[in-house]
Amino acid sequence: MTGPVVVVGDVLLDRDVEGVVNRLCPDSPGPVLDETAHVERPGGAGLAALFAAAQTGEVALVTALADDAAGARLSGLLTAAGVQVYALPLAGATPEKIRLRARGRVLLRHDRGGASGTPGEPGEAVLRLIADASAVLVSDYGRGVARQPALRAALAATAAPVVWDPHPRGPAAVPGVHLATPNEAEVRELADCPPGPSRLATAARGAQGLRQRWRAGAVAVTLGADGALLCHADATPLVVPAPGSAEGDTCGAGDRFAATASLALARGALVSEAVQLAVAEASAYVAAGGVAGLSVPAGDPSPTSWGTGGERIGVAAAGAVVAATRAAGGTVVATGGCFDLLHAGHVATLQAARRLGDCLVVCLNSDTSVTGLKGPDRPVVPQGDRGRLLAALNCVDAVMIFDEATPHAVLSWLRPDVWVKGGDYATGAGDEPVLPEAELLRRWGGHTVVVPYLPGRSTTDLIAAARAAGVDRLRPAASSGPADNGRRDRGKPSRHPGAVERQPTEGAR
Numbered sequence: 157m158t159g160p161v162v163v164v165g166d167v168l169l170d171r172d173v174e175g176v177v178n179r180l181c182p183d184s185p186g187p188v189l190d191e192t193a194h195v196e197r198p199g200g201a202g203l204a205a206l207f208a209a210a211q212t213g214e215v216a217l218v219t220a221l222a223d224d225a226a227g228a229r230l231s232g233l234l235t236a237a238g239v240q241v242y243a244l245p246l247a248g249a250t251p252e253k254i255r256l257r258a259r260g261r262v263l264l265r266h267d268r269g270g271a272s273g274t275p276g277e278p279g280e281a282v283l284r285l286i287a288d289a290s291a292v293l294v295s296d297y298g299r300g301v302a303r304q305p306a307l308r309a310a311l312a313a314t315a316a317p318v319v320w321d322p323h324p325r326g327p328a329a330v331p332g333v334h335l336a337t338p339n340e341a342e343v344r345e346l347a348d349c350p351p352g353p354s355r356l357a358t359a360a361r362g363a364q365g366l367r368q369r370w371r372a373g374a375v376a377v378t379l380g381a382d383g384a385l386l387c388h389a390d391a392t393p394l395v396v397p398a399p400g401s402a403e404g405d406t407c408g409a410g411d412r413f414a415a416t417a418s419l420a421l422a423r424g425a426l427v428s429e430a431v432q433l434a435v436a437e438a439s440a441y442v443a444a445g446g447v448a449g450l451s452v453p454a455g456d457p458s459p460t461s462w463g464t465g466g467e468r469i470g471v472a473a474a475g476a477v478v479a480a481t482r483a484a485g486g487t488v489v490a491t492g493g494c495f496d497l498l499h500a501g502h503v504a505t506l507q508a509a510r511r512l513g514d515c516l517v518v519c520l521n522s523d524t525s526v527t528g529l530k531g532p533d534r535p536v537v538p539q540g541d542r543g544r545l546l547a548a549l550n551c552v553d554a555v556m557i558f559d560e561a562t563p564h565a566v567l568s569w570l571r572p573d574v575w576v577k578g579g580d581y582a583t584g585a586g587d588e589p590v591l592p593e594a595e596l597l598r599r600w601g602g603h604t605v606v607v608p609y610l611p612g613r614s615t616t617d618l619i620a621a622a623r624a625a626g627v628d629r630l631r632p633a634a635s636s637g638p639a640d641n642g643r644r645d646r647g648k649p650s651r652h653p654g655a656v657e658r659q660p661t662e663g664a665r
Contacts, residue, residue: 159288160214160240161422163415164311165201165295165302165321167219167234168251168269169226172447177258187263189256197450198233199253201295203408204321205239206450207415208293212422215239216289218282220246220275220301221569223475223482231569235560241568242282242599244301245482248273251299260405272299278306279601286310291422292318293414294333298325317421320372321414322346331371335427337414337434338366339378356385356395363387374427376434378413380406381442383435386428396432398439405446413438468547474554477515478570486514490572492563494521496535497619498545501609505578508607510551512574517554518546519563519570528561536619564596571600578609 175189205217221227221243227250234241251269255262296302312330320329320336324345347362363375364387374388386394416437420430481488491509510516526535543555558566575593594604
């Protein structure tokens with residue numbers, strides 16, 4: 157494989173709630189579930205991407221995320237699992253699927269998110285990603301990503317093998333895919349074929365009909381515990397039996413099958429070899445307990461822990477600000493840092509950042525993150541107080557607190573047009589981007605810029621001076637002109653005079 161394995165499709169936030177049932181509701185004959193545990197994980201195309209990432213080095217996911225808590229949570233989970241998230245804007249809500257379970261059995265499934273939203277246009281980075289992929293898996297869950305015209309054109313044009321995992325509510329596969337992987341129910345609905353004399357005859361008839369209609373190289377119909385049936389140009393189908401019988405939760409087995417087949421094709425396997433390997437992997441997955449046995453990196457804690465404590469702090473606040481700014485055609489600006497002992501240098505940087513657009517979201521390192529970066533005696537000021545101080549500034553529209561060493565998961569969800577850092581970065585000697593976030597911003601056509609610090613302002617120096625001298629008043633090491641008094645500049649100049657642009661891309665929104 158040379159390029160990454162790319163998964164394209166709709167992602168959902170899956171939540172399994174485990175509990176016990178010992179009584180019925182007093183006002184209805186419904187069971188009462190006492191929750192004992194719960195787990196969250198990416199679903200849909202996100203689950204397929206997790207499976208692929210667990211088996212190979214580089215996996216990218218092209219999907220659509222809304223400006224809501226579920227979208228933020230998904231970004232954190234996927235990034236923690238090593239998946240590169242290329243998120244398109246999504247109108248509406250990120251879909252959620254909640255399963256209420258007792259003793260390993262599903263009592264009820266609760267879906268949230270409403271009708272499918274419309275994904276936004278992919279940028280040049282997404283189109284190049286698909287063109288350079290070693291294999292592409294389209295994991296369609298019928299919510300619109302697979303219908304996106306520019307994505308479909310890129311999928312039809314790529315030289316990489318394409319595996320299409322269809323959905324009855326989704327579109328037809330683009331012509332020329334290497335392999336389509338419907339299950340029995342899906343192939344009957346998609347091919348609209350009458351029942352045959354046997355189960356295998358019905359599956360084969362539907363698969364050949366789909367293959368011809370979609371001009372696909374092959375169609376593999378998954379048959380649950382009985383394996384799969386592969387139809388290709390040869391009139392005789394290939395039956396691939398499961399290596400052993402396994403009963404259990406089959407949720408995600410189709411995603412495991414499609415992801416395994418995609419990885420095998422990326423390595424140069426024949427379609428028949430890829431299907432045999434996929435059957436073996438999907439069977440082993442079910443035998444191991446399905447999603448209940450799946451190890452998912454925790455990522456960030458629950459979405460509410462990405463900064464709470466005020467009306468301008470947290471996922472809801474940041475999502476609302478960003479959504480409103482985008483709806484008005486404005487520019488979203490973000491910056492980040494520890495902001496321990498907030499001082500005039502910080503304020504000057506934040507004010508300069510705010511002037512670059514129409515809203516400013518601050519990505520704030522949590523106490524855990526600061527300790528990991530700065531050492532066990534930092535931070536001096538806890539994250540709750542740091543967040544409230546930042547949110548009180550007129551130049552800050554929202555604050556998000558994150559636990560990771562880098563803000564990559566938060567940025568993948570926010571997708572700011574401009575990312576700002578303060579400091580004396582190099583400004584012209586080399587061609588490589590100085591800011592580590594520059595490559596990330598390219599995924600959606602964003603820019604990275606730096607703005608200079610006020611000289612002589614340093615949190616580390618202030619803390620050291622306070623601890624060494626115990627003085628009542630700390631003076632900056634050097635003096636400069638008076639800082640802005642904190643009033644927000646509501647104008648919209650295109651560039652701040654002190655900003656240095658880093659690696660501009662195809663144009664920010």
